Amino acid sequence: MLRKRKKKTEVYALGRHISISADKARRVIDQIRGRSYEEKLMILELMPYRACYPIFSLVYSAAANAAYNMGSNEANLGFSKA
Template identity: 40%
Template sequence: MKQISGYRAVARYLRISPKKMRPVADLVRGKSYADSLAILENLPNKGARMLKKVISSAGANALYKNKNLDEDMLYVKELRVDEGPRLKRVWPRSRGRADLLLKRMSHVLVVLDEKENFR
């Protein structure tokens, strides 16, 4: 696994399907930190609320590690939504049969970096 430079935050085992989370992630990938938080604040999706928490956590990590860093200098360098484990549930059907219901989970990785390194 390659080493990622920048300030990162990871949220694992989020109870939302990655298929529902990825379109929200595409909206803020590559945007500035403040713009991405503003976009996610105004979206009605459950994924937007979860993603906002992870991005703000990465921003807090960045500001904690580098005291003379300004929020306006940060941008979303990498935003990855991966598939987590699946909860398997049995769904009763007629005549004693059963279907398998998969409740999917997501792992989210956010990397923020300074704009001077932005190319």
């Protein structure tokens, strides 16, 4: 019996060994949740919190993974989890 494999439509980036408390990271993530990719990058660049840089690099890395692995455009990305 042959099984058809579904196309993998999820791409992710993991941030490990980031020394920021969950409350400080959540404060930044709540601001960018539900926005487009360009808005996320702009908000993360302009916010004055220290947690913004690691989150910025994760968002950028996830978009780069999607562009490389699936050939998708960054403008069409939607983030499901943070």
